[in-house]
Amino acid sequence: MQPTWNSERRLTAIARAVLSVPARQALADRQLAPGRTVLDYGCGRGDDVRSLERLDCRITGWDPYYRSESKPQSADTVLLTYVLNVIEDPAERRHTLLQAWELANTVLIVSARLTWEKSKVQGEAFSDGLLTSRQTFQHLFGASELRNYVEEVTGTRCVSAAPGVVYAFKDDAARLSCLAHRIVPDAEWLASEDTASAITALIDHVERRGRPPRVEEMPHNVAELLAHLKPGELRRLVRDSADPAKVIEGGKRTTLNTLLFLAVELFNGRGPFSSLPFSVQLDVRAFFSSYKEACQRSDRLLLKLRDDTYVRGAMNASDVGKLTPTALYVHRRAVDDMPTILRLYEHCASIAAGRPQEWTIAKLKHQGRGVSWLDYPDFDKNPHPRLLSSYHIDLQTLETSHMSYANSANRPLLHRKHEFLTQDDPDAPRYQRLTEAELKAGLYAHPHMIGTENGWEAELIRCGRELRGHRLVRRMES
Numbered sequence: 001m002q003p004t005w006n007s008e009r010r011l012t013a014i015a016r017a018v019l020s021v022p023a024r025q026a027l028a029d030r031q032l033a034p035g036r037t038v039l040d041y042g043c044g045r046g047d048d049v050r051s052l053e054r055l056d057c058r059i060t061g062w063d064p065y066y067r068s069e070s071k072p073q074s075a076d077t078v079l080l081t082y083v084l085n086v087i088e089d090p091a092e093r094r095h096t097l098l099q100a101w102e103l104a105n106t107v108l109i110v111s112a113r114l115t116w117e118k119s120k121v122q123g124e125a126f127s128d129g130l131l132t133s134r135q136t137f138q139h140l141f142g143a144s145e146l147r148n149y150v151e152e153v154t155g156t157r158c159v160s161a162a163p164g165v166v167y168a169f170k171d172d173a174a175r176l177s178c179l180a181h182r183i184v185p186d187a188e189w190l191a192s193e194d195t196a197s198a199i200t201a202l203i204d205h206v207e208r209r210g211r212p213p214r215v216e217e218m219p220h221n222v223a224e225l226l227a228h229l230k231p232g233e234l235r236r237l238v239r240d241s242a243d244p245a246k247v248i249e250g251g252k253r254t255t256l257n258t259l260l261f262l263a264v265e266l267f268n269g270r271g272p273f274s275s276l277p278f279s280v281q282l283d284v285r286a287f288f289s290s291y292k293e294a295c296q297r298s299d300r301l302l303l304k305l306r307d308d309t310y311v312r313g314a315m316n317a318s319d320v321g322k323l324t325p326t327a328l329y330v331h332r333r334a335v336d337d338m339p340t341i342l343r344l345y346e347h348c349a350s351i352a353a354g355r356p357q358e359w360t361i362a363k364l365k366h367q368g369r370g371v372s373w374l375d376y377p378d379f380d381k382n383p384h385p386r387l388l389s390s391y392h393i394d395l396q397t398l399e400t401s402h403m404s405y406a407n408s409a410n411r412p413l414l415h416r417k418h419e420f421l422t423q424d425d426p427d428a429p430r431y432q433r434l435t436e437a438e439l440k441a442g443l444y445a446h447p448h449m450i451g452t453e454n455g456w457e458a459e460l461i462r463c464g465r466e467l468r469g470h471r472l473v474r475r476m477e478s
């Protein structure tokens with residue numbers, strides 16, 4: 001029997017040509033790993049289910065309108081994708097969220113459309129949302145409203161994975177292992193097919209992490225390939241082959257990563273030592289005298305985040321990024337090279353607001369606390385990339401906002417691209433040569449003009465120049 005609803009909920013289920021944003025985020029965060037079972041609760045027409053099946057996910061879908069033949073079965077990961085928005089009755093909305101939570105063994109992934117889509121949804125006020133002319137209902141959530149709502153209903157601490165995507169974990173170990181994966185970028189292993197490549201992967205890992213791994217930390221195939229070697233042989237291999245200078249550098253980086261992890265964890269609620277992911281426990285043992293010492297140092301780091309002079313000093317000292325009178329701007333490829341306090345700053349913002357999937361430059365304010373993620377999709381190709389969108393969180397009020405420039409006739413654009421990157425970025429020299437040529441041609445003489453497309457075009461004409469790729473040439477008379 002079809003359910004009777006006060007709105008046409010079935011019409012909200014669209015056909016999807018590509019995997020939804022929340023499912024892609026969950027894949028990137030390893031919440032849909034092949035070993036897990038997955039339920040797409042409220043799966044609509046089931047396109048995500050089919051796409052994930054093709055990626056070898058053990059997934060089933062259930063929907064009260066489209067797939068209600070059998071009862072929904074509990075699963076390790078439950079997806080509740082854009083379902084809460086369309087439920088017009090707040091009590092039923094809450095009940096649906098609770099049902100999905102009960103079906104999840106490890107994690108519930110809730111996504112909802114956000115208030116920034118307001119202009120796309122027209123309709124009359126109804127319940128706590130809008131009823132469209134097709135009689136479909138939409139309650140658009142604020143980014144922090146969604147997170148608070150899921151936390152309140154499930155009674156658990158959540159991770160904001162992306163704007164409008166929230167993870168609620170059944171236990172702290174799963175939450176912390178997800179956080180560790182998002183924070184510590186060095187955890188990946190090189191691919192291994194035979195003993196020789198497994199040894200290379202092991203040495204690479206030791207150099208990057210600064211300590212030898214335990215067997216339990218190795219990917220399954222590496223552990224298998226190295227299983228015939230005795231522990232003493234492995235130790236000797238590491239001692240003889242790993243570059244000591246790299247191991248020391250790796251140790252320093254891991255110490256800072258551990259402090260960063262513990263500080264973010266405190267921002268999000270810190271648990272006992274035993275709740276830390278196993279690898280982080282080993283890092284704490286290897287690089288600190290005790291968990292207490294590690295926590296104290298990371299608490300001090302978190303406190304420093306409140307200190308304007310300290311943060312400003314870190315921005316001044318940062319090897320990467322462009323510092324302006326209001327903020328530091330850093331390219332996505334370079335954020336892990338910022339001083340730890342600034343990485344912490346950006347991570348805290350991402351925990352509170354969810355970092356968007358598409359972004360190119362992070363903007364960290366130094367007066368007040370606020371982070372924006374700016375999307376310049378053509379950063380690599382265009383010598384002066386145009387801004388497509390910006391997502392901002394004010395860390396004092398936790399208010400988020402989104403700006404789209406997709407329909408703007410005069411978009412903001414970037415100059416001096418090399419300044420956003422690390423000096424050893426392969427593209428930096430080419431970008432720097434262009435900046436020098438532009439400076440020499442007088443194109444930066446009127447800074448107030450060049451921040452947007454029209455002003456920049458006018459300055460190019462005034463200086464008799466035009467761009468060919470990343471080369472500045474004399475303008476051809478038309």
Ligand SMILES: C[S@@+](CC[C@H](N)C(=O)[O-])C[C@H]1O[C@@H](n2cnc3c(N)ncnc32)[C@H](O)[C@@H]1O
Nearest residue numbers: 009010012013042043044064065081082083096
């Ligand atoms: C916007 S669609 C989303 C479909 C799918 N998750 C996707 O993202 O493509 C909302 C879906 O929620 C389903 N739905 C409505 N009320 C529900 C409830 N109480 N429990 C589970 N699903 C529900 C509808 O049948 C509809 O297919």
